[in-house]
Amino acid sequence: MAASPISVINSNYCSSDTVNFDIVRKVMKVGSGNFVVTNVNDETIFKVKAFIFTLHDRRILFDSAGNPIVTLYKKIMSMHERWEIYRGESTEPKDLIFTVKRSSVFQWKAKLHVFLANNTAQEKCDFRVENNIIYADESSTIVAHMEKRTGFRSFLFGKDKFKLTVYPNIDFAFIVTLIVILDEICEGDLSKVISPIKLVNMAYGFPGI
Numbered sequence: 201m202a203a204s205p206i207s208v209i210n211s212n213y214c215s216s217d218t219v220n221f222d223i224v225r226k227v228m229k230v231g232s233g234n235f236v237v238t239n240v241n242d243e244t245i246f247k248v249k250a251f252i253f254t255l256h257d258r259r260i261l262f263d264s265a266g267n268p269i270v271t272l273y274k275k276i277m278s279m280h281e282r283w284e285i286y287r288g289e290s291t292e293p294k295d296l297i298f299t300v301k302r303s304s305v306f307q308w309k310a311k312l313h314v315f316l317a318n319n320t321a322q323e324k325c326d327f328r329v330e331n332n333i334i335y336a337d338e339s340s341t342i343v344a345h346m347e348k349r350t351g352f353r354s355f356l357f358g359k360d361k362f363k364l365t366v367y368p369n370i371d372f373a374f375i376v377t378l379i380v381i382l383d384e385i386c387e388g389d390l391s392k393v394i395s396p397i398k399l400v401n402m403a404y405g406f407p408g409i
Contacts, residue, residue: 203369204369205369205371206336206343206369206370206371207371208297208298208316208371208373208374209269209270209287209297209371209373209374209377210269210371210373211371213371213372213373213374214369214370214371214372215366215368215369215372216368216369217368218365218366218367218368219239219365219366219372220239220240220363220364220365220366221237221238221239221240221245221363221364221366221372221376222237222238222239222242222361222362222363222364223235223236223237223346223361223362223363223364223376223379224236224237224238224360224361224362225360225361225362225383234248234249234250235247235248235380235383236248237364237376243264244264245263245264246261246262246263246264246269246373246376247261247262247264247266248260248261248262248380249262257273257274257384258271258272258273258274259271259272259380259384260272260289261373261376261377261380268288268289269288269373270285270286270287270288270297270373270377271285271286271287271288271289271290271291272284272285272377272380272381272384273285273286273291274384281301281302281385282299282300282301283299283300283301283381283384284296284299285297285298285299285300285377296317297316297317298314298315298316298317298326298374299314299315299317299322300312300313300314300315300378300381301313301315302385303325303328310329310382310385310386311328311329311330312328312329312378312381312382312385313325313327313328314326314327314328314329314378324337324338325337325338327343327378329378329382332345332346332347333345333346334375334378342367343366343367343370343375344364344365344366344367344370344372344375345364345365346362346363346364346365346379347362347363348360348361348362348363362379364376364379
């Protein structure tokens, strides 16, 4: 748990309290990236629009008013499946915020390393994603976690629904962006990264928080 705000995209998305979101993705749709993120009051906080029929796959994260927050840009010919995240709708180097890539080329389960724009050496990651858990740098400190919600209604309407918990002082727009990239790397099936053992651990509390 961060003692002071960790702002990656914008400090307006840091809360002094733990915040919970529902992430809904339609699964019966060509392509992935069709996300809606709501808060506990069922108010839309973010939406993600996909642009899949372009040279570089792009996703744009919008706020509830339809303003673009960040652009998620997939690099072609990247062995580690690298994504670059830019401010607004830009893809200019000066607007780069952070990059995400697989921690290694060959993986049984997706493990991602996150490097902030000023970390040009990229010798150590600033954040990492393993299964459904997001950690600060290479430590055991957990900043957010996710679990899948299942039910007949979700199955009937062809949707996947996930609960996202973001701990205090962590930029939740940044965390949502990481979840979208994780879904893309898992080819639109976040359920692949949900570990039953991790879910049991979550029920009894996380170590390192």
